[in-house]
Every structure is written in structure tokens, then in C-alpha cells.
Amino acid sequence: MASIGKIARRTFLIGAAAIAGGVAVGYYYYRKPYPNPLEGNLAADEATFNPYVKIGADNTITIIAPRAEMGQGISTTLAAMVAEELDVGLGQVKVEHGPASYAYYNSAILEEGGPFAFFDESMTAEIVRAGMGVVGKFLALQGTGGSASTRDGFDKMRQAGAAARQMLIAAAAQKLGIAAADLETANGSILHKASGKSLTYGAVAATAATMAPPAEIRLKDKADWKLLGKPQKRIDMPAKVTGAPIFGIDVTLPDMLYGTVKMSPRFWAKPVKVDFSKAGKMPGVIKIVPIDTNYGHGFGIIAENTWAAFKAAEAIDTEWADPEYPLDSAGISEVLKQALGTKGSVMRDDGDVDTAFADAPREKIVEADYAVPYLAHATMEPMNATARLKDGVLDIWCGNQAPTLVRQLCANAVGIEQDKVSVHTTFMGGGFGRRVEVDYALCAALMAKETAGRPIKVIWTREEDMRHDAYRPASVGKFQARLGDDGMPVAIDMTIASPSMITSTLRRLFPSISPLGPDKSIVDGAHNQPYTIPNYRVTGVAAPVSIPVGSWRSVGSSINGFFHEGFLDEIAVAGKTDPVELRKKLMAAYPAAVKVVEKVAEMAKWGEALPAGKAKGMTFTLSFGSWVGEIVQVADTPAGIRIEKVWIAADVGTALDPGIIEAQLISGAVYGLSAAISQEITFADGMVEQSNFHDYDAMRIFQCPAFEVAILENFHKMGGVGEVGTPPAAPALANAIFALTGKRIRTLPMSKEVTFA
Amino acid sequence: MRLTVDGQAFDVNADPEMPLLWALRDLMGKTGPKFGCGIAACGACTVHVDGQPVRSCSLPVGEVTGAVTTIEGIGTEGKLHPVQQAWLEEQVAQCGYCQAGQIMSAVALLDQVADPTDADIDDAMGGNLCRCGTYPKIRVAIKRAVVLKTAGI
Numbered sequence: 024m025a026s027i028g029k030i031a032r033r034t035f036l037i038g039a040a041a042i043a044g045g046v047a048v049g050y051y052y053y054r055k056p057y058p059n060p061l062e063g064n065l066a067a068d069e070a071t072f073n074p075y076v077k078i079g080a081d082n083t084i085t086i087i088a089p090r091a092e093m094g095q096g097i098s099t100t101l102a103a104m105v106a107e108e109l110d111v112g113l114g115q116v117k118v119e120h121g122p123a124s125y126a127y128y129n130s131a132i133l134e135e136g137g138p139f140a141f142f143d144e145s146m147t148a149e150i151v152r153a154g155m156g157v158v159g160k161f162l163a164l165q166g167t168g169g170s171a172s173t174r175d176g177f178d179k180m181r182q183a184g185a186a187a188r189q190m191l192i193a194a195a196a197q198k199l200g201i202a203a204a205d206l207e208t209a210n211g212s213i214l215h216k217a218s219g220k221s222l223t224y225g226a227v228a229a230t231a232a233t234m235a236p237p238a239e240i241r242l243k244d245k246a247d248w249k250l251l252g253k254p255q256k257r258i259d260m261p262a263k264v265t266g267a268p269i270f271g272i273d274v275t276l277p278d279m280l281y282g283t284v285k286m287s288p289r290f291w292a293k294p295v296k297v298d299f300s301k302a303g304k305m306p307g308v309i310k311i312v313p314i315d316t317n318y319g320h321g322f323g324i325i326a327e328n329t330w331a332a333f334k335a336a337e338a339i340d341t342e343w344a345d346p347e348y349p350l351d352s353a354g355i356s357e358v359l360k361q362a363l364g365t366k367g368s369v370m371r372d373d374g375d376v377d378t379a380f381a382d383a384p385r386e387k388i389v390e391a392d393y394a395v396p397y398l399a400h401a402t403m404e405p406m407n408a409t410a411r412l413k414d415g416v417l418d419i420w421c422g423n424q425a426p427t428l429v430r431q432l433c434a435n436a437v438g439i440e441q442d443k444v445s446v447h448t449t450f451m452g453g454g455f456g457r458r459v460e461v462d463y464a465l466c467a468a469l470m471a472k473e474t475a476g477r478p479i480k481v482i483w484t485r486e487e488d489m490r491h492d493a494y495r496p497a498s499v500g501k502f503q504a505r506l507g508d509d510g511m512p513v514a515i516d517m518t519i520a521s522p523s524m525i526t527s528t529l530r531r532l533f534p535s536i537s538p539l540g541p542d543k544s545i546v547d548g549a550h551n552q553p554y555t556i557p558n559y560r561v562t563g564v565a566a567p568v569s570i571p572v573g574s575w576r577s578v579g580s581s582i583n584g585f586f587h588e589g590f591l592d593e594i595a596v597a598g599k600t601d602p603v604e605l606r607k608k609l610m611a612a613y614p615a616a617v618k619v620v621e622k623v624a625e626m627a628k629w630g631e632a633l634p635a636g637k638a639k640g641m642t643f644t645l646s647f648g649s650w651v652g653e654i655v656q657v658a659d660t661p662a663g664i665r666i667e668k669v670w671i672a673a674d675v676g677t678a679l680d681p682g683i684i685e686a687q688l689i690s691g692a693v694y695g696l697s698a699a700i701s702q703e704i705t706f707a708d709g710m711v712e713q714s715n716f717h718d719y720d721a722m723r724i725f726q727c728p729a730f731e732v733a734i735l736e737n738f739h740k741m742g743g744v745g746e747v748g749t750p751p752a753a754p755a756l757a758n759a760i761f762a763l764t765g766k767r768i769r770t771l772p773m774s775k776e777v778t779f780a
Numbered sequence: 781m782r783l784t785v786d787g788q789a790f791d792v793n794a795d796p797e798m799p800l801l802w803a804l805r806d807l808m809g810k811t812g813p814k815f816g817c818g819i820a821a822c823g824a825c826t827v828h829v830d831g832q833p834v835r836s837c838s839l840p841v842g843e844v845t846g847a848v849t850t851i852e853g854i855g856t857e858g859k860l861h862p863v864q865q866a867w868l869e870e871q872v873a874q875c876g877y878c879q880a881g882q883i884m885s886a887v888a889l890l891d892q893v894a895d896p897t898d899a900d901i902d903d904a905m906g907g908n909l910c911r912c913g914t915y916p917k918i919r920v921a922i923k924r925a926v927v928l929k930t931a932g933i
Contacts, residue, residue, distance in 0.1 A: 094875030094912045256871065263876030264860065264867040266812025266851030270877060273811040281806060306795065330795070330802040333818075403816055403824060403877040403911050452814070452877025453911050485817045682871060686917070690874060693913025716821035716909060725902035727915035 060124035061087070070232035072190060074126040075105055075183035078232075082211055082225030084109070085117045086184075089127035090176070091167035091424045092120070092259060093454030094690070095745040096683035099257045101176050103250040103680065108184030108243060110208040111224075113250060118258050123426030123446040127165040131175035140551035141648050141740075142613055165427040168459055168574060170647035170743020173679055177741060182240045187231075189240070194231035195222050245677075254682030259450065269450040271422040274409040276478040283332040283482055284314060284466050285339055286321030286491050288710040290570055292344040293320045302338040307331025311339065312473045316436065317531050318462040318571070319491070323470040329482055336484070346709030348569050355706060356394070359499045359566045362520035367564030368541030371550040374558030379505055379514035389504040389597045393586045395771045396703035398495035398575055399711075401719060404452020405488040408467035411478035412437060417444045417468060418478075422451030424458045428532065432461050433468040455694070456574030460493050460531065489719060490711040493531070493573025494704055496522045498545070500586045505558075510598025511608060514558035517590070519583065521545045523565040527572045541565075547579030548750055549587045553613035553645055554606075570706070576694055577746035580646040584750025585699075585757070588642035589769065592758040602641050602758065603629050610643075615674050615738040616650050619643065622733050623652035623672035636660075637667070640758025644750035649742030650674040650735075653692065653751035655728075657759040663778035664760060666696065666728040671748060676741040678734045684744045685732045691748025692730070697721035699753035701774040726779065783844060785810060786853030796842025800834075801825045803841040804850065812851035812880050816909070823908030826881035827851075833888040835907075851880035854887060862933050863887050866925035874912035882908045886922050895926050 061071040068080035077085040086109075088101035102118045121127065139145075188208055195213040196203040199220055207214050214221045224231075245252065262269050287294065299311050307327040314323045322339060326332035349355045380388075408421035410433075417437055423429050426446040434441040451458055467481040483491075498521035505514040523542040543550075545563035575581060595602040603624045610616040620643055624630070627639060636659040643652045651673045658665045671688050678684055701720060705712045713719040757768045760777060768776055783790045785808055794803050799818075804810040804827070813836055816824030820835035827836045830846030855861035860868065863886050873879045882905065889896055889904035896904070901922055910918070 094873075096874070257873075259876065260868055260871060260873055261857050263873035263879055264864040264883065265855065265857055266880040268811045270814075272815060275809065275811065328794075328798070328802060328806040329815075330798045330806070401911060403814070403822070403875065403909070405815065451875060453875045455911070482815065485819075686871070686874060686914075689916060690913040693915070694911070697911075697913075715819055716817050717819065720821075721909060721911055722913070722915075723909065724905045724915040724918060727913070730916055 057126035070228040072187035076187040078228035082223040087121035090172040093451035104180040105184035123430045131171035167424040170745045189237045190231040194227035271449045274420040280479040281329045285336040289346040296342040298340040302335040308335045352705040362566035367562040370546045371561040376558045376560040379558035383505040393500040393769045399492045400457035402453030406463035407482040408464045409480040410467035410471035412471040413476040420447040455576040486714040493571045495575030496572040498582045518562045520564040522568045544579035548583030553616045554609040577749040580750040584644040585753045588754035619652045627654040627670040638762035642751040642755040647743035649747040653755045655755040655759045662780035665780040672733045674735040687744040688748040692752040695749040695752030784847040801836040823881040826884040862928040863925045866921040870921040872917040
């Protein structure tokens with residue numbers, strides 16, 4: 024693992040910015056609080072205690088859950104954190120996303136941005152981690168991602184609820200003339216049991232909000248939790264079963280226009296010839312305008328309805344310039360393969376790998392080449408945003424994972440100050456990392472400049488969405504292992520080459536910042552796994568292909584989980600070791616990992632004989648602070664391979680809502696299996712070949728296996744849940760298919776090599 | 781042209797080629813049915829025409845001859861359809877975007893088959909994509925809806 028000296032000498036990349044040193048950011052900024060963005064925007068008779076709590080005189084209690092709800096249940100769990108300490112039921116509160124504000128910075132999103140494994144608790148790692156948290160605040164990223172929302176919110180949102188409760192009690196004590204210590208709270212009221220006197224929170228909210236926040240905030244013991252640790256009814260469920268207008272695409276404003284975009288199908292390429300004559304005359308079309316952003320070039324179609332805009336977009340006749348990257352997938356693969364032979368960044372270097380391989384007998388060597396394709400996010404709700412630019416003030420409505428970025432970049436794009444921009448964050452019809460980008464918001468903001476103050480809802484077609492993503496990067500890996508006489512690996516050398524998602528993200532979001540240092544996402548999921556192998560080297564190489572790439576559910580771990588765990592299965596087979604036993608031995612130094620593997624093996628009855636034509640495969644990946652083991656069972660059927668069952672055991676440290684966590688683990692696995700089975704984004708003539716769900720499909724109900732999930736709480740730090748089910752899914756399937764058929768799948772998608780039922 | 785949607789009559793001035801989905805969403809204010817693909821490949825836009833499930837993104841509004849029912853017409857938060865009630869009790873939705881279509885497909889299924897088998901569910905629901913992977917819960921919720929319907933809820 025890296026020493027502090029090494030870190031001081033190099034820089035490394037985190038999130039969307041390069042920070043030299045990482046630990047050098049001043050604590051002054053960290054300590055200085057941001058102003059409460061709810062002040063100055065309160066309803067009559069409403070009081071605010073901190074950025075997370077508002078209470079009206081009528082006892083309407085509003086909790087701000089400032090993370091994007093994209094299906095992961097975060098609005099429910101964050102609200103439960105505040106409600107738990109405020110002593111109110113979830114049914115009693117209103118939950119709002121709140122405004123874009125630096126007060127809602129996410130520090131946890133970057134905490135694991137350093138070059139350390141989650142389990143590395145050396146002083147160096149902890150110092151950098153704390154420094155990263157400070158960086159999170161310094162950059163004031165209000166972001167949802169990195170499976171970090173509960174970890175980020177756990178202390179500060181419980182403290183917000185507890186502080187408000189203590190202030191309410193203090194105000195009630197004053198009003199009733201009773202000592203605060205004699206008062207209790209329940210269901211939004213303050214009670215004095217001895218006298219039977221009670222006051223609602225609303226009755227004292229205005230006074231309480233003027234009191235000084237308590238110097239010491241007392242949080243409940245875990246044993247006293249009423250909401251946390253138990254499955255809650257999701258607050259968004261009633262709206263979602265009635266078709267309520269909660270998504271960005273549902274935004275409807277008076278006098279609203281509609282629009283769509285037609286952006287260059289070759290990334291970054293400009294139009295060289297364009298003919299609007301047909302499109303411009305089509306019924307319902309108002310105006311066609313150029314769009315130029317850091318995401319690329321193209322046109323916006325302003326119309327009276329969405330259909331008219333879609334038809335006109337089709338009718339625009341354009342020729343685009345040549346791309347700056349290889350024209351087709353074969354050319355791109357060649358660049359990736361060449362990158363494997365160039366010097367990279369060594370992100371793990373235990374022992375002496377070169378020496379370990381120098382005298383290795385041929386029969387003790389295991390070698391394999393792996394590859395995975397580009398992937399689109401394909402959220403169910405296509406990209407869209409609604410914008411209104413009126414009297415120098417821009418309002419943007421959209422589902423997004425980074426409201427402060429939307430605000431900043433849209434302000435720049437239309438040439439106004441950030442304080443003239445309001446971002447209204449809606450629920451999202453899926454995010455998976457796609458809505459960290461802001462292209463859809465920029466397009467709408469620029470088109471709103473052309474509508475004389477009328478709002479415009481800009482919806483992309485599915486084809487436009489599929490062909491203009493920030494894709495999960497393609498990646499290739501070259502792996503080598505030396506086995507000892509007992510069949511266990513004594514040395515592993517892994518080199519992974521992939522386009523850098525950080526470099527790509529900076530080009531889109533902050534083109535003035537130069538990427539510095541290694542991009543750890545290239546090796547995430549390979550360099551930071553809890554295996555002890557005497558000689559263990561993992562190298563990442565950034566491959567120069569400029570097709571836009573970004574965060575795709577579980578980011579690097581979605582790639583390297585497949586690489587690492589597929590290769591480990593090959594080592595187990597070559598060394599004649601049971602895959603579960605192999606992992607338990609290599610993980611012996613990490614008891615939480617061993618318990619996860621034991622649990623999933625026990626659930627799946629690993630080792631028991633199966634009927635002919637059925638087989639299982641197992642994997643383990645530590646990502647986003649959670650330790651996850653998965654076992655997939657497949658069956659050979661006349662129609663092809665059927666994925667029958669998936670067992671998941673996950674240690675999340677502290678399980679705040681077991682119902683939501685289970686749903687997320689299954690969701691992550693389905694997302695990973697969908698990609699593994701059939702998804703790939705390929706290129707021809709510089710353009711994405713896939714366009715819609717007929718050629719980029721995902722798992723359907725008739726393909727979906729049964730699931731059994733166990734949630735463990737052995738590790739002493741909390742992990743994330745939104746992404747951690749994804750990385751082990753593809754390799755578990757590949758390992759099961761090997762066990763069933765003897766065919767080792769090293770390249771995704773698997774449908775190129777086997778048929779699925 | 782004149783359309784009946786969720787029991788209400790609408791006079792719609794639209795290109796007859798415009799898909800029913802966009803007429804519903806942009807011209808009639810019915811945003812319950814969702815746009816997902818535009819080629820009848822994902823089911824997010826599913827509505828009923830005379831009780832039959834159709835993909836409204838690919839049905840020209842000029843060809844609609846029967847009464848249209850959307851997710852907004854089968855129940856309300858105060859009085860849910862048994863399928864919606866089952867979805868709520870099983871906590872099916874994650875992002876929720878596909879669920880209006882899933883629910884409309886499930887309602888049509890249960891109208892035709894009172895007690896569907898797993899194979900019936902696979903057939904009826906296979907056209908409805910969910911990127912959050914809520915399928916196991918959808919299956920359980922359909923079975924719960926059968927019980928709720930039988931109980932007259």
C-alpha cells in the first residue's frame with residue numbers, strides 16, 4: 024500500500040477535480056459552516072433549525088433529504104435519520120429534496136477517493152480519508168453517487184434532528200416553566216408527564232428556531248432506534264403506484280413549449296453541412312437553434328409538442344465532421360491492447376512480483392486475457408430537462424445527481440451569475456451515474472434563451488439518449504498468476520487498460536483543469552480487494568480514446584470485479600482448490616470478508632451435489648465499503664442457459680433499512696447480469712451502433728432469477744448499498760457457466776459465446 | 781378528433797400520426813403513461829384501449845377508436861386499484877418510472893386471467909422493461925393482487 028511519502032510526491036484524482044497532495048487543504052474552510060439555504064425561503068409561520076429541518080406553526084414538519092432519489096430509496100432513509108432523532112414518525116413528515124446548495128456537500132463521496140483499500144486503517148490511510156472529506160466540503164459537491172449518501176448523512180442528519188429536538192424542548196421548557204429535563208417528546212409533541220401538559224412542535228417552533236443550537240448534541244443509542252434498522256414504508260411509493268407527475272419528464276408549466284435535440288452522432292464533431300429547409304417547415308416546429316457545449320455540437324428543435332420536435336429532428340439533413348478517435352470497435356480495441364504494453368500506474372505492489380515470476384515453472388503459471396465493452400446507462404426515463412430564462416433568471420427542472428454542478432454550468436452557459444439560477448431537482452426515472460452529467464440541463468438552458476421567456480421542456484429520444492451517453496468505459500486486462508505446490512497463488516500480476524473516466528469527465532465539466540496523476544477507477548475492484556497474496560501487483564493504464572466515459576453503477580468495480588473474480592476462479596480450477604475455500608484462505612486477515620463468504624456458501628448449500636445440468640459459481644467483491652459475496656446457479660435447458668437463482672450475502676456494517684438494502688442488492692445484481700448477458704455499445708463510422716432497447720436490451724421478467732439475500736453487520740464501518748450488488752454478478756455468472764459447460768468466458772457480453780434461455 | 785380518456789371526453793387537435801402517448805402527455809395533460817423507447821420495446825407507455833393493453837408510443841392517435849384508460853384512471857391515492865394496493869404493500873417500485881406501465885399490464889392480465897401462473901405472468905409482463913430489477917417483487921405483487929381482488933378490495 025502507498026506510504027504517505029509516495030502520496031506527497033504524487034497527485035491523485037478524485038471525483039471531478041485534481042487536488043495536489045489531497046491532505047493539504049486548510050481546515051479553516053472545513054470548520055466554517057455554510058449558511059442555511061432554507062432561510063429566506065420559508066412559508067409564513069414556518070421556522071428552520073438547520074438545513075435539514077423546517078417546522079410550521081401548524082406542526083407541519085418538513086425534512087430536507089438533499090440527495091437525488093433515483094430509486095435507491097435514499098429520500099426515505101435520509102428522512103428516517105432526521106425523524107429518528109426528532110422523535111417523529113415517517114408518516115408525519117413531508118420530505119423535500121431542497122434547493123441546490125453548498126450546505127449539502129457530500130463528503131463521503133470522496134472519502135474513498137484516495138489510493139487505499141476500504142479496509143486499510145493505517146494512520147496514513149485515515150489521514151488521507153479525513154483530508155478527502157475536507158476536500159468534499161471544500162469543493163462543496165452536492166452530489167449523489169459513490170453509494171455514499173447514507174455514510175455522508177448518518178452523523179450530520181441525525182445530529183440535525185437531535186439538535187432541533189433539543190431546541191424545541193428548550194423552548195417548551197421556557198413556555199411551560201418546566202425544567203427541560205422533565206420533558207419528553209413523542210410524535211411531534213413535547214409532553215410533561217407529571218402535569219399532563221403538552222405542546223406541539225409547531226407551537227414552539229418559531230421561538231425554538233431563534234435559540235442557540237445546543238453545544239452538545241446527544242444521539243440515541245442504536246438499541247433505542249424506532250425507525251432506523253427496520254424496514255420502512257418508502258415515502259415515494261404512493262406517488263409511484265398512481266402515476267403521479269414526479270419525474271422531470273412530467274414537469275408542466277403554463278405556456279410551455281416542447282423540444283428535443285439532435286446532437287452529433289460523432290462525439291465532439293461539428294456539423295460540416297446542414298439543411299433545415301424540410302425540418303423548419305414542418306407543422307408545429309417553431310425554431311431550430313445550434314447547441315454548442317463541452318459535450319459536443321448539434322441542434323435544438325423548439326416546437327409546439329414533443330412529437331413535432333421528434334419528427335423535425337429526424338428531418339434535419341446534416342453531415343458531421345470526422346471523429347478524433349478510431350472509427351470502429353476494432354480500432355478502439357487495438358488502442359486498448361496497445362495501451363496494455365505501455366507504462367502504467369502501479370496501484371498495488373505487494374512483495375516482489377517480477378522475482379516471483381522469474382523462475383516460475385511453466386505448469387505453475389495461469390495466464391488470461393479479459394475484455395469488457397463500453398456500456399450505456401439506459402435509464403428508463405430518457406434524458407430531459409425543462410428550463411425557463413426570464414428577466415435574467417434561469418429556472419431548471421430536472422432529475423439530476425449533482426444540483427450544484429447543474430447550477431454552475433448552466434449559469435456559465437447562458438452567461439448569468441449562479442445566484443440567478445434555481446435548480447428544481449425532481450425524482451429520477453433511473454440514474455445509475457448517468458445523471459451526474461449535466462448535458463440534458465445545458466441543452467434545455469441554451470434552448471430557453473431562444474423562447475422569449477417561455478418555459479421549454481426538452482426531451483431526448485431514446486436513440487439520442489443511447490447514442491450520447493458518458494459510457495462505462497471499455498477495458499482490457501492481462502493477468503498472470505504463479506501457483507505454489509499447494510495450488511494457492513503465490514504471485515498475481517494484473518495489468519488493466521481503459522480510457523480514463525476522470526480525464527473524460529474533466530473535459531466535459533471542468534475543461535480548464537488538467538488531469539494529473541493516475542485514475543484509480545481504472546483498477547478499482549482489482550487493486551483494493553481483501554486478499555493476501557505474497558506477491559500481488561495491479562497496474563492501471565489510461566488508454567487514449569476520447570469517446571465520453573463516466574460513472575456507470577459501481578464504476579471501475581463493474582469492470583474489475585469481473586476481471587479479478589473470473590481470474591481467481593481460473594486460479595482455483597488450475598490449483599484444484601474449491602473457489603470458496605480459496606477465498607477464505609486468501610481473506611483470512613479480514614474476518615468480515617470470511618464471514619460473508621461463509622454465509623453465502625451456507626445459503627446456497629455450496630458443495631452439495633446438484634442434479635445433472637445445473638451448476639453454481641461464486642464471487643466476492645468489496646466495493647463502496649460493503650463486502651459482498653454472490654453465488655449464481657445456472658441450468659442447462661433446451662432453450663439455452665437459464666439463470667435460476669442468485670444468493671447474496673452483504674456486510675454493510677450498519678443496516679439502516681434492511682428492506683431497501685435488500686431491494687438495492689437485488690437491483691444491483693440484475694443490472695450487472697443484464698450487462699453481462701447481452702449489453703455492449705459498439706462503434707462503426709465513428710458512431711454508436713445501438714439505438715434502442717431492441718438492440719440494447721436488459722433482463723426481462725421471464726429471465727429474472729429468484730433471489731435470496733442476507734444482510735450482515737460485522738464490520739465496524741458503514742458501507743454503501745446502491746452499487747455493491749453489481750460487481751460480483753457478472754463473474755458469478757461466468758464462473759457458473761464454466762462449472763456447467765467447461766467454457767471460460769473472458770469477454771463480455773456472454774451472448775457472443777453462449778445462448779441464454 | 782374526440783377521445784375518451786379515463787372516463788373524460790377530450791377534443792384533440794393533433795396530427796393523426798401523432799402517437800397516442802404524446803397526445804395524452806402533451807395535449808391532454810395525462811403524464812401518467814411514460815415515454816421510454818418510442819418503438820413499443822419497453823412498455824412504459826402502456827395504457828388500455830377498450831380494456832386491451834397497448835403501447836401508446838406506437839399507436840397513432842388517429843387510429844384510436846375505443847375508450848382509453850391510463851394509470852390515472854384506475855385508482856387514486858385514496859382509493860387504489862387492487863393491483864396498485866398490492867404494489868404498495870409489496871413496496872415494488874424503486875425509481876418507479878416503468879411502474880405505471882407494469883401496473884397497467886398487470887391489471888389487463890388479471891382482467892383476463894383471474895389467477896395467473898408464473899408462465900402467464902412471464903407472457904403478459906415480458907414486454908415491460910424495468911432497469912431497477914423489481915421483477916421478483918412484481919411477481920409477488922401480482923399474486924397478492926389476486927388475493928386482494930378475490931377479497932373484494
